[in-house]
Amino acid sequence: MPHPRGWSLVPWVSIAVLALPVLAGLVGVVAPAFGYMPALGGNAVSLAHWQATLSWPGLPAAIRLSVVTGVAATALSLALTILIVAAWQGTRSFVWVTRALAPLLALPHAAAAFGLAFLIAPSGWLARAASPMLTGWDRPPDLLIVNDTWGMALIAGLVVKEVPFLLLMTLAALGQTDSLRTQLVARALGYGRVTGWLKTVLPRVYPQIRLPVYAVLAYSMSVVDVALILGPTRPPTLAVQILDWMTRPDLAMRFQAAAGAVLQLALVLGVLVLWRLAELAIARWGRNWAASGERGVMADRGLRPLAALGALIIGAVVALGLAGLVVWSFAGLWRFPDLLPQSWSLRNWTGQMGSLGPITRDTALIALGATAIAMALSVSVLEAEARGNKTHAIALVYLPLIAPQIAFVPGLASFALVLGLDGSRLAVMALHLVFVLPYVYLSLADPWRAWDARAGLSAQALGAGPWRVLWAVRLPMLTRPLLIAFAVGFATSVAQYLPTLLIGAGRVTTVTTEAVALASSANRRLIGVWAAVQMALPMLVFALAILLPTLIFRRRQGMRVT
């Protein structure tokens, strides 16, 4: 082992990679919000930009939308996740459901949102399937479903993506809670499945999934791409309006955007505090409820099918939505209410070939670069921890997940512009690293720690040094989780919209910026093409991550999945 001192610095490199951009971005937002940004002509501290932001007539509605859609999406996702686990954990259907929903994690939010929009729009597949036989519609009904003023489509779009995420996070937490035996005891005492789980397992699981839940809440309140596709338009959510201000020709609007971003940050923090207070209140109520001794056996009869139905709907919505995207990408003329196109065509694809190639290549290169660096950093942090250099500051990995992108990426974009760094693939890749690293680290940490250290001890007994143990024993044995972590990081990078848009400055485009840019055009054929590529790219990497170990280890009995 070289310098023991060197190892204690390792975690701090990663923490710097995560925290510095967030902090710099916040500075780059807070200062102009109060009028200070010399490079853009703001030299005096003033509240004028706050007045402009606060006097925007759409502000109350935009704030209400952000809070309501964010809280509703999070609460629904969490409730459904808990219900699915409580009602079905330990059954064969549960294994099946988690396997079916897991791939959805790799699906970019934008692709899922497009799929949902194609499904539920008045001219979408559901209306077509029911028309004209059931509905009597021979043309699409005049109903406001997508972009509805209540944000219900937006909430639905968030829920279908966040339930799989929270489900996988809960699964990881369950492994550390001895949940199955606890539940067995509860059932032996006569408790119903759901009630027993809620009373005995949830109190131990929730603290472990608390940070992911906060990440979901902050994300749902401030998301831009999904809100652009499914959200209301008169006015839009606050985050979308901030982006609109950011990209206006009038420079004064950038200050106003900065003030809006600070407001968004305060909003997210405020709601997080309220959420925490609600947690405490529910916990207090839950203690009484648990002590009441109510067995809740009858509740299972309604709740178990309800949970199954919820999971089924999510799976079906995503599957049908994605199928719809692919069908539209090959559609020629397709009039309402025909269920399938009258004519099929490759023109939508061939017409895009010129840009599909280079943009897909750039997307993949940026994702590969960011993920490779994130892998190296994560492995070094975990190895440092294994060698006794653990720091609690590593909890900061959640910082980029909880700080809303719209609150600090605009600040970074201003710095990048002044530095002349914007518009380069490297700058985009560097910023992607900030968001990729947390997911890679979180996905790798558990399997890394769960690794049986006795294998390392045996190797050391045979004379291997710590480096040899790492390279020749630990990493090869962890091939599967390493590849999965890589796929998670890759998918995270591919899905980035706002960082790519603002730092790429129009000169770096990825399949995601391209697909979301098409959202406003409502050109379903082209959206179909780009969203299909956007969904296929991370899926492909996931498939490789699952298949490769099987190939590599086909001669190694001990590495088979049992």
Added chain:
Amino acid sequence: MKSHILAFSLALFSALHTPALAQNVDPKDWDAVLEQAHGQTVYWHAWGGDARINAFIASVGDNLQARHGVTLEHVRLADTADAVTRVITERSAGRDAGGAVDAIWINGANFASMKEQGLLFGPFADDLPNWALVDTDANPGILVDFTLPVEGYGSPWAMFQMVFEYDSTTLPEPPRSLDALRAWIAENPGRFTYPQPPDYLGTSFLKQALYGVLDDPAILLKPAGDADYDAVTAPLWAFLDEITPYLWRQGRAYPANEPALGQLLADGEIDIAFAFNPGRASAAIADGELQDSVRTYVFDEGTLANSSYLSIPYNAANKAGALVLANLILDPEIQARAQDPDVLGFQTVLGLDLLASEDRARFDALELGIATLAPDQMGTGLMEPHPTWMTRIADDWVARYGTGQ
């Protein structure tokens, strides 16, 4: 404290940032321009919301590479104002050379704002070799953009006039004036809408409506500040208040832009759409995106007409390449491709009698397009109002209808 850090970092960054060597380009010395341009990459910031236009720009890029060794990168904008922002920001950051924007597809308020602030390179249009083929006698309108003289700071490359699109099988007799449209909307609830201002086409519809409700529209050619704005626009808001409850989705949502409006027509969600490109419907039919029973028409009182320009920012990094691009899109072969009804259906700015016979033949070979009106059916082209009207009306619309849920 934070702002001190910021000020220090910004000062440091500015000191470190040395602008690229300013490049002297003289459009009058065309051979030198061609030589300088060779090997350059031109970033053309142009609206990227229409797949057909994007494909056309890509094909121009192929020609530019093959003929002049210049690479074209199409920076696809959601809104042309984004490119203007970019140039303004660069100037504020002190980047007076080596700017990211080499060429912009521009007109209207964006052109006015850049020209007034001295952000445009030029004059250059008259020096382009292909300028001799542009017919300014027959189309004097292309020298004036939204009432402002262009003065060579933009090279016109296509002419547009608003046309309305309708499905002739479901709507045999469309309403041919604003008043007729007003009545038709009330009788056919949910079957008409317009893109949500400040979208370009949506705001253009408001201006078209303003022409329809005014007794003396000549006032629109002067800046909005010179007139009693509230009195002039009052009939417009009255018109909108009247039709809004009968719009698609009762005016609770609007399509985002021209392609989204066209998609609603294709889906049968609305009966009447409109576009600035008179050939859009034909091109969409050729692509299988629109039923072939769609036709176009204009209002009896006339419809708005304007032109598109290519302008070069004062700090463009690749001015020579941008000039070569500006000249190439006036090339008869490219102009004929843009006018092809199966490609874009744009109206050329070239004078056919100024062309060599083989070039004229390219235009003669073009068909009109199944839904496109013949030139003599296009009626009166209305002058675009002064750009201040567009910005004020758009802002007012947002305040009145854009945030009310």
